């Protein structure tokens with residue numbers, strides 16, 4: 001099976017998930033990428049370095065996806081909290097086949113130029129791309145999109161000038177101050193329609209050929225981030241992936257399709273990043289608006305994934321996991337005949353996993369009780385009965401899967 005996805009589409013989608021995790025669409029990482037790319041334009045960076053810089057900028061706060069409240073408002077400096085998310089991002093990516101080269105730049109993205117850092121690095125020991133991101137991040141974080149931008153510019157410039165030689169490399173500050181003379185530069189940072197143009201332009205820096213295994217590996221990283229955000233069901237995404245893979249192989253999917261099913265399982269709840277932790281962590285029953293908020297998550301899963309050409313099937317399989325055959329599921333209310341087998345598989349895998357997990361509102365359930373509930377759902381036209389039959393057909397296999405599911409839970 002030929003497999004190609006555009007690196008910028010992939011990074012744009014991941015950054016969308018991260019932007020949504022900051023309590024609404026923050027555009028923070030998009031702004032950082034835009035500013036960093038302007039700075040790179042004035043330096044002698046190769047196209048490859050510029051591409052890496054944009055990619056790193058787009059996900060530089062990946063380590064903060066589950067702790068925005070803590071990170072918001074922090075600036076450069078010797079702060080353990082600030083360093084913690086940079087280090088968490090580094091740890092997430094450092095062993096990834098596709099993204100490991102980005103890890104060190106993320107690790108040092110809050111290091112000060114004058115060296116007062118937990119890392120012990122100073123000046124040019126700090127990677128150049130991290131220095132650029134550090135400066136760009138500080139500009140971006142000061143922008144309040146609700147206020148008139150040109151009322152803010154003098155104060156932002158003053159703060160950046162003040163940080164020259166301490167927080168930021170003086171030469172980079174000089175480059176930035178030259179860029180900042182352009183009104184268009186500032187207008188691009190606050191206009192939503194400037195971002196698609198930006199992505200189109202930086203997409204031309206070059207192609208990276210990601211294999212299907214690379215994308216699986218990236219999906220594993222994102223599943224970790226999603227599961228961080230939901231402490232009650234930590235490991236849920238991986239468990240859904242295991243069951244989805246199993247059902248797909250039993251239903252005759254080819255080996256590449258089984259891998260794509262695994263990706264769909266890993267990413268099915270990525271839209272939960274858009275749901276605040278306060279709601280996800282709530283131990284009592286949700287009220288009706290909270291329930292509506294949580295029910296939005298597959299909508300966001302769809303919008304995060306469907307723009308990646310090559311992963312459109314995965315987007316549909318992943319995002320329709322709360323749709324039901326009778327058309328009464330959510331959020332798209334798609335009817336049975338329009339639900340592909342892949343979508344039905346993730347739905348069944350998700351229900352099976354949820355029932356075997358301990359949730360704030362129910363304890364772990366015995367296998368027979370799970371089977372009865374799922375057979376009942378199939379009889380009531382909610383889920384595909386043939387998949388429920390496959391799931392409970394081989395008792396040995398189901399025992400193994402349940403053991404595997406719990407082994408993941410304990411990790």
Ligand SMILES: [Fe+2]
Nearest residue numbers: 060061109110
């Ligand atoms: Fe950061």
Ligand SMILES: [Fe+2]
Nearest residue numbers: 028060061137
């Ligand atoms: Fe940041």
Ligand SMILES: [Fe+2]
Nearest residue numbers: 268269297321
């Ligand atoms: Fe879900």
Ligand SMILES: [Fe+2]
Nearest residue numbers: 240268269350
């Ligand atoms: Fe789920």
